[in-house]
Amino acid sequence: MKKSTRYFPSNPRRTFLRSAAALTAMTLLPGCDQTKSDPQSPVVFTPGKPLPWINWAGNQTCTPTARLAPASEDQLVSMLKNAKGIVRAVGASHSFSGVVPSNDTLISTDLLSGVISHDAASVQADIWAGTRMHALGPMLAAIDQALPNQPDMDYPAMGGAIACCAHATGKDFGSMSSYVVGLTLATPSGELIECSRSQHPEIFQAARTSIGALGVISRLKLQNHRAFRLVETNRVEKTDDVLDAFAERCAQHRHFEFLALPHTSLCASVTTDIASDTDQPSGEEDNNAAHTLRKVYNALSWLPGIGDAAYEKVLTMALGGAGKEIRVGPSYEVFPHVRVVRFREMEYTVPAEHGPACLREILHTIRSKKIPVCFPLEFRLVKADDIWLSMFEGRDGVAISVHQFGDLDYKPYFAQIEPIFWKYQGRPHWGKIHTLGAQQLAALYPHHWQDFQEVRRQLDPEGRMLNDHLKNLFGVTS
Ligand SMILES: Cc1cc2nc3c(=O)[nH]c(=O)nc-3n(C[C@H](O)[C@H](O)[C@H](O)COP(=O)(O)OP(=O)(O)OC[C@H]3O[C@@H](n4cnc5c(N)ncnc54)[C@H](O)[C@@H]3O)c2cc1C
Incomplete structure (x- = not known):
């Protein structure tokens, strides 16, 4: 079809x-x-210079000095630890807000893709976080599993969708982040942390929607439905x-x-x-x-x-x-x-x-x-x-x-x-255009805004993951 x-x-x-x-x-x-005024693609590429990055919508761009693409968790950990300047993860570049740009280091999750393992009885699957949604569908179908619900397009990487709390519609269905029952996070200091509701529960609750502020998620454990x-x-x-x-x-x-x-x-x-x-x-x-x-x-x-x-x-x-x-x-x-x-x-x-x-x-x-x-x-x-x-x-x-x-x-x-x-x-929506900053956002999240900031400061005390957009979101001035 x-x-x-x-x-x-x-x-x-x-x-x-x-x-x-x-x-x-x-x-x-x-x-x-x-x-009519905005050009669709404001990026100018000069041969011999770093390749500019641009999002799908053409309203966000940057020219990172380093563009990295780890093919394993070991590489991811080492790249994160040794990266220069502000480090941002990038999935499929389908966000409209400034959640990705960095003129220093961009880490693409494209090579961390595919289903790692699955459990037929619990209908759960471990996947690499760089897996694009459109690639995941057929892979899950082959093991008689399916995402419970999906947004109305399937271009994003699962890690990018989770980071921004991407969602679809349905009275009995939460966001895509709510299907995540476990994840592995590579932190800016080079740690690899596995978390779930029973293992590092605070990091788990923060990382299930993190706007890429805590590090780079390498794996996700998903609670799926049968196909x-x-x-x-x-x-x-x-x-x-x-x-x-x-x-x-x-x-x-x-x-x-x-x-x-x-x-x-x-x-x-x-x-x-x-x-x-x-x-x-x-x-x-x-x-x-x-x-x-x-x-x-x-x-x-x-x-x-x-x-x-x-x-x-x-x-x-x-x-x-x-x-x-x-x-x-x-x-x-x-x-x-x-x-x-x-x-x-x-x-x-x-x-x-x-x-x-x-x-x-x-x-x-x-x-x-x-x-x-x-x-x-x-x-x-x-x-x-x-x-x-x-x-x-x-x-x-x-x-x-x-x-x-x-x-x-x-x-x-x-x-x-x-x-x-x-x-x-x-x-x-974290991945879409808005003009709010830390003060208004803190008031909109009365239960756990400060808890999130605490976890963020623990995992990234130097603010290496914070570009200007995230600094504004979290009220970080330095
Ligand atoms: C045409 C179109 C239709 C859309 N439809 C919907 C919709 O129906 N529902 C909806 O909710 N949204 C929708 N969106 C928004 C989009 O789905 C979200 O913004 C989504 O998060 C983008 O995923 P991505 O892989 O492109 O992430 P990117 O835009 O590349 O990155 C988004 C954020 O995720 C972080 N990130 C990426 N990978 C990782 C990782 N592995 N670990 C930690 N952080 C990471 C990045 O640093 C960044 O902060 C749509 C967007 C477009 C362009």
Whole structure:
């Protein structure tokens, strides 16, 4: 089964939508392209000079003097101990925030990849932390195991996903960090520490979401599920209807989420359940749906006074009563989607009960302030856990994400939305764009913020793992 592209379900009337886009785009009206400014890739490479590093989104870059790639734990320990300057680990470079850059030393975990061992009875597997999620799926399937849940793309390395508390959706499912029942951490001083709930429990709770501040994780022990198949159904619905019934919708399905279309009353809902033998795929895939949406929006949104109405009308005609798109297959093929549209993202997790009010306020703000954005907003439910710096620590959370196309300036849009998240006690996703520093973050993590700082200082007293972004997060001034 081929992965599909998120953000706009395909449907029988897509041809109409494409035609609408083509016609309207011919008018070359400005629409949301008015704010176009950021280049997609600001990196300049000079032959003979160190190779610059750049993240997937193209908004973070650095030029490290040393780029290292250990192929064993011994090499990792020795590289960490002897590394010069600020040392940062890098997985798949899929974070939007400044969690990776260092102009001194970058340690890639790419060569620490694969399944090390597994236990069929407990359904657990030991894996190397550099294993990319897309490679892990088939490897686990071969031993009748699968990750319990997965985000909607599978490019990250498992170590990077754990470090940032990457998550998916589902009322009974925590973040990916919550599947980790043991790990091995190489510290900046060159120690290799194995930890779990019973072995170095404080280090374990800190390292399960560490933003790479404690050293480099070499191995992870995962609590998996037996391999399973899924059916995913995409529909177009009214956002208000979905928000009114959000708790019931989540209760009815193994996974439920939706993508709200700004400047309209519409959303794309996504339900995912264990597949039955009779489930059949239907609908076609559209890798450029977000671009199509953008063309329609650009062409219509500028119309004074009636922009939103015209835009919603076209979308309703194109999508109203649309058929369902259904995807069926092994879990590791159904959870992720292909990403061909470059974007930048900010995401905050608010207490689950505040989720609907928070999203409604954001959508209202976009409309009333006429913010030129058409990229859908994602709304996902994640179960509470007890991991010290998890966005879901101590509370079920709704993660709300706002996106902007990679060639547009996201800052004016995000700056208007971020204070709304603060109003609802939102905690920012560590791997996504936000502007918070230590003072605000400490207040958002009342239980274990100081515990984490204590473990961090023990393992890295000289702050060798702290780049400027992390210094700001943790309030370290030197
Ligand atoms: C297209 C796209 C879709 C996304 N979808 C989702 C989503 O659905 N859900 C979600 O939660 N997030 C999502 N994200 C964000 C992304 O999944 C997270 O930021 C993730 O952590 C990135 O993993 P990575 O391997 O790319 O890590 P990197 O970005 O390379 O590194 C992230 C952090 O992890 C640290 N790190 C990496 N490896 C290790 C290690 N072995 N030991 C210790 N620290 C380490 C790094 O130092 C850094 O601090 C998405 C991002 C993109 C670009």
